Amino acid sequence: MDVISRREHRRSRRLLRQMDRAAGRRRRARGRQVLGGLVAVVLVVLAGAHLTGTDLVDLVRPRAYVEVDGRAVAVPRPVPAEGRLLPEVAVTTEGAHAFLHVDDEGNPVGYDPCRPVEYVVREDGAPRSGTALIEEAVSILSLASGLEIVDAGTTDEAPVMDRPLIQPERYGEAWAPVLIAWSDESELPELEGQVAGVGGSAAVPGADGRGRWLAAGRVALDAPDIEGLLARSGGHAEARAIVVHELAHVLGLDHVDDTTELMHPITSARTDLGPGDLQGLALLGQVECQP
Numbered sequence: 001m002d003v004i005s006r007r008e009h010r011r012s013r014r015l016l017r018q019m020d021r022a023a024g025r026r027r028r029a030r031g032r033q034v035l036g037g038l039v040a041v042v043l044v045v046l047a048g049a050h051l052t053g054t055d056l057v058d059l060v061r062p063r064a065y066v067e068v069d070g071r072a073v074a075v076p077r078p079v080p081a082e083g084r085l086l087p088e089v090a091v092t093t094e095g096a097h098a099f100l101h102v103d104d105e106g107n108p109v110g111y112d113p114c115r116p117v118e119y120v121v122r123e124d125g126a127p128r129s130g131t132a133l134i135e136e137a138v139s140i141l142s143l144a145s146g147l148e149i150v151d152a153g154t155t156d157e158a159p160v161m162d163r164p165l166i167q168p169e170r171y172g173e174a175w176a177p178v179l180i181a182w183s184d185e186s187e188l189p190e191l192e193g194q195v196a197g198v199g200g201s202a203a204v205p206g207a208d209g210r211g212r213w214l215a216a217g218r219v220a221l222d223a224p225d226i227e228g229l230l231a232r233s234g235g236h237a238e239a240r241a242i243v244v245h246e247l248a249h250v251l252g253l254d255h256v257d258d259t260t261e262l263m264h265p266i267t268s269a270r271t272d273l274g275p276g277d278l279q280g281l282a283l284l285g286q287v288e289c290q291p
């Protein structure tokens with residue numbers, strides 16, 4: 001029983017009782033012969049309880065499904081976790097902030113702080129300091145949110161509008177990692193004109209259908225626009241601010257009207273996180289872990 005939580009154990013007991021009742025009804029209806037088969041089913045479930053937790057969990061836990069490329073795909077179960085990976089970040093500032101996704105009580109929906117937020121980079125067409133910009137932005141956001149954000153390598157995935165949330169051939173059965181892709185407006189119409197980047201994540205249910213978390217985020221950065229910025233003096237900080245802004249969308253922050261925040265939709269003089277940005281990111285990093 002070591003792998004199975006008490007709640008799951010209670011559920012399995014409940015299921016067994018239900019099966020017993022069903023057995024009783026069928027016994028009355030069809031006589032004793034049927035009972036043998038039903039008892040065998042119950043014994044298999046019990047044996048499952050002693051074999052591995054996963055077998056039992058798959059038998060008794062409800063499973064949520066999401067649509068990927070028009071098909072219903074089972075929500076991936078999270079990897080086992082012992083608790084938060086990094087300490088919670090206390091809220092020490094106050095200012096304008098908004099969340100892209102909230103639950104029914106108005107609480108922010110964020111990435112699971114008990115699992116790493118993995119990202120992959122499509123490097124084609126990156127500016128020379130592209131890797132540095134991303135690494136600096138990732139570390140700024142990890143520090144502000146208390147989320148562990150992990151480099152999972154490079155990819156050749158293109159940043160399409162309707163990104164498939166699960167891509168077994170490319171990334172396995174889990175949620176796709178966050179994609180950070182250098183791009184331009186000829187590849188991605190969203191980057192037309194002055195838009196230097198776009199970013200966001202999907203809000204998805206937990207594996208058993210309860211709760212919501214973010215997954216499979218996507219950032220597209222307009223390489224020519226950012227090259228242009230980098231050529232100016234002080235351009236590195238401005239370019240990094242764009243990457244931070246887009247990655248903050250990925251972690252769940254929405255735009256605000258306050259021009260003193262980095263989450264204002266139009267690039268301002270601000271190149272670091274403002275008080276409201278910091279407050280919002282700290283709160284996003286405090287969401288509950290998926291059980």
Ligand SMILES: [Zn+2]
Nearest residue numbers: 245249255265
């Ligand atoms: Zn934005």
